[in-house]
Amino acid sequence: MTTTKNPRAKNGARRSKLPKMETVAQMANVSMMTVSRVLNGKSNVHPKTRKRVEDTMRKIGYMPNSSARSLASSKNPFIGLPYLNPSSGYLGQLLIGALSETRKKGMHVLLEACSENPSDWAEELVAFCNQSQLSGLLLPPPLCDDPAVLEAVSQLNLRSVRVSPSRHEVRFTSVRIDEFQAAYEMTCTLIANGHSDIGFLKGPENQDGAIQRYAGFEKAMTEAGLAINHRWIKSGDFSPGPAREVGKGILSLVSRPTAIFASNDDMAAGLYTAALETGLSIPQDLSIVGFDDQPIAISLWPSLTTVNQPIIDMAAKAVSIIAAQSANSPQPRDIIFPFEILMRDSLAKPLKTRQSKA
Amino acid sequence: MTTTKNPRAKNGARRSKLPKMETVAQMANVSMMTVSRVLNGKSNVHPKTRKRVEDTMRKIGYMPNSSARSLASSKNPFIGLPYLNPSSGYLGQLLIGALSETRKKGMHVLLEACSENPSDWAEELVAFCNQSQLSGLLLPPPLCDDPAVLEAVSQLNLRSVRVSPSRHEVRFTSVRIDEFQAAYEMTCTLIANGHSDIGFLKGPENQDGAIQRYAGFEKAMTEAGLAINHRWIKSGDFSPGPAREVGKGILSLVSRPTAIFASNDDMAAGLYTAALETGLSIPQDLSIVGFDDQPIAISLWPSLTTVNQPIIDMAAKAVSIIAAQSANSPQPRDIIFPFEILMRDSLAKPLKTRQSKA
DNA sequence: ATCGATTATGATAGCGCTATCAAAAAGACT
DNA sequence: AGTCTTTTTGATAGCGCTATCATAATCGAT
Numbered sequence A, B: 001m002t003t004t005k006n007p008r009a010k011n012g013a014r015r016s017k018l019p020k021m022e023t024v025a026q027m028a029n030v031s032m033m034t035v036s037r038v039l040n041g042k043s044n045v046h047p048k049t050r051k052r053v054e055d056t057m058r059k060i061g062y063m064p065n066s067s068a069r070s071l072a073s074s075k076n077p078f079i080g081l082p083y084l085n086p087s088s089g090y091l092g093q094l095l096i097g098a099l100s101e102t103r104k105k106g107m108h109v110l111l112e113a114c115s116e117n118p119s120d121w122a123e124e125l126v127a128f129c130n131q132s133q134l135s136g137l138l139l140p141p142p143l144c145d146d147p148a149v150l151e152a153v154s155q156l157n158l159r160s161v162r163v164s165p166s167r168h169e170v171r172f173t174s175v176r177i178d179e180f181q182a183a184y185e186m187t188c189t190l191i192a193n194g195h196s197d198i199g200f201l202k203g204p205e206n207q208d209g210a211i212q213r214y215a216g217f218e219k220a221m222t223e224a225g226l227a228i229n230h231r232w233i234k235s236g237d238f239s240p241g242p243a244r245e246v247g248k249g250i251l252s253l254v255s256r257p258t259a260i261f262a263s264n265d266d267m268a269a270g271l272y273t274a275a276l277e278t279g280l281s282i283p284q285d286l287s288i289v290g291f292d293d294q295p296i297a298i299s300l301w302p303s304l305t306t307v308n309q310p311i312i313d314m315a316a317k318a319v320s321i322i323a324a325q326s327a328n329s330p331q332p333r334d335i336i337f338p339f340e341i342l343m344r345d346s347l348a349k350p351l352k353t354r355q356s357k358a
Numbered sequence C: 001a002t003c004g005a006t007t008a009t010g011a012t013a014g015c016g017c018t019a020t021c022a023a024a025a026a027g028a029c030t
Numbered sequence D: 001a002g003t004c005t006t007t008t009t010g011a012t013a014g015c016g017c018t019a020t021c022a023t024a025a026t027c028g029a030t
Helices: A021-028 A032-039 A047-060 A066-073 A089-105 A118-132 A147-154 A179-192 A208-223 A240-251 A265-278 A311-323 B021-028 B032-039 B047-060 B066-073 B089-105 B118-132 B147-154 B179-192 B208-223 B240-251 B265-277 B311-323
Strands: A078-083 A108-113 A136-139 A159-163 A173-176 A198-202 A233-235 A259-262 A287-289 A306-308 A334-336 A340-342 B078-083 B108-113 B136-139 B159-163 B173-176 B198-202 B233-235 B259-262 B287-289 B306-308 B334-336 B340-342
Touching: A021 A032, A021 A047, A032 A047, A066 B066, A078 A089, A078 A118, A078 A311, A089 A108, A089 A311, A089 B089, A089 B108, A108 A118, A108 B089, A118 A147, A136 A147, A136 A311, A159 A311, A173 A311, A179 A198, A179 A208, A179 A259, A179 A287, A179 A306, A179 A340, A198 A208, A198 A240, A198 A265, A233 A240, A240 A259, A240 A265, A259 A265, A265 A287, B021 B032, B021 B047, B032 B047, B078 B089, B078 B118, B078 B311, B089 B108, B089 B311, B108 B118, B118 B147, B136 B147, B136 B311, B159 B311, B173 B311, B179 B198, B179 B208, B179 B259, B179 B287, B179 B306, B179 B340, B198 B208, B198 B240, B198 B265, B233 B240, B240 B259, B240 B265, B259 B265, B265 B287
Parallel strands: A078 A108, A078 A136, A136 A159, A159 A173, A173 A334, A198 A233, A198 A259, A259 A287, B078 B108, B078 B136, B136 B159, B159 B173, B173 B334, B198 B233, B198 B259, B259 B287
Antiparallel strands: A108 B108, A306 A340, B306 B340
């Protein structure tokens, strides 16, 4: 008696009820199916009807419920982006490209952090894809170069695009630059500038891209008839700290190179520090070139000469491939983008030219 | 006759059929409802039954379909993260924290690029949230300081958390540091090191955080009885390029400061370049301090003294608040994290102390 | 006009899961 | 054993949309 049963209770404040497709259909005097067709941009709707439906949608602020759409069609407007190493500038670029394209296509990017442990990648990825009913997957390095991941993903019946893998793989579409060629050309540039004593900071030994970069360097040196001094070739992990350490090692040798090619810009940054600490001026005493054109390249002084890969365009292309509903052209392709050698201020001709024996 | 009707046809290669909940239910000899309860971790399931169901799930590799779950429950395991300015190191940190937490909670982060045009933000955000049935929203700067966005989002009936807003707002939960206090303490540190001629590079005039940082600087100067020389106070946009320009302006004055406080690390990096170009050594001729501890802070040489805000922890906390289903404690809170002044190598005592008249 | 070929629209039946409420089973007491 | 709680389980009815197939409308071309 004292307690008056409150009629609102039920589902309470769950969510302010959005208009549903049925409402649109009634107001526009068509069936839901026609509304659905308009929503999905199907071609076989009479222009007049289409306009009426579109107007109605706009008028009542209809928003399709993506869960329902996806349940009914087994397709989500989501593109998965699993990755590690999120602090790198690479991710930022990738996202700019990917998001600008998903935006146009009405899709979204679903991010997923990967385990630290590479052996978990494949299994996690499968769970991720299955649960979220992704329509596609963007595979950045190092995932795109992991055999177990590729094997697992290839069985998943979704469109995956590998972004900057080091080499093509028949089962997948790749968007990439020719890293080997880029490293080759950068080395040629160094040589053309009069350098013959050139050091190289390798990336992680187990990353294919890192290997290709070194291979390109090797080819250019060999072609030019220059010896490679192995005391000037060191390995790092694509981060500045270790690069600085090994850089100091190289620069404190009695005979040191006039130029060093770092496998990426972060390592080049480490090298800058090493040079400054050793009392060497860039580029007078030492030329440094990098790879990737990370944001840091222009923050450094002098600005870093490096190789630019158009990650933004590559990511956008990758998304547009996934978004292409055309469906019947699921042919994996190898799309090679042009790279660019950005001549900035960290490369100059050496003061004296010499070729030491390796 | 000639044409043998092929029974497979129908839905063709759509997707390799994953086991459904019904299969689990049958195999475990329970109803789907019980399976659903186990899946959702409800408490009222007999331990024995729960184990049987869990075993069955594992055995047949059951993966719940998140679209179906979300349609039935009007809840997606997605946290929206709208943002601009994706190249900043800030985003990387934010993602590390957010993703490590979503991972634990079985949720995902849905990224969305915002329009370049701030006046579109609110409307876009509403569409984004409604369509994707987000369970929460992370609002990083500058979105978290935009009144129209806050107004729109507050009506949306979803959990939103503002990440590093410049001040608290009663309608929302905030995770942040006290930027005013941090800037104040950093300035005190500068003063304690013997600097009295201190310049300041402001951030964008319209960002509240940037304003607070300057206010903290002002307070410390005033308290110490030091005059502010307005020729040493310039505005930038949180990016290195313009900072370098205005930095050169300040450093080429006849009377220049012995230290400059940049509103963020990117601007500090621009200042490094300006100093080097002007022939000044850091920190001998000029001390520089930054704010944010972006990745570049340790790539610079000498390493940058700066303020660290624990973005990773803040983002993780934000996600865990959204994930907290407890529901009946929707009280917005203002969670202040401790900042840290990272003493590195870009700050030293000035060679000579003087106080010029403003 | 009349017929087939096309194009536009609609009725129906789920997609895979959860909310709801009712029923059954298991304890806690006389 | 019998009654009353409390815990555990199940049957049913959608969530909001799309696939599918059938029907109706439209259009040429005879």
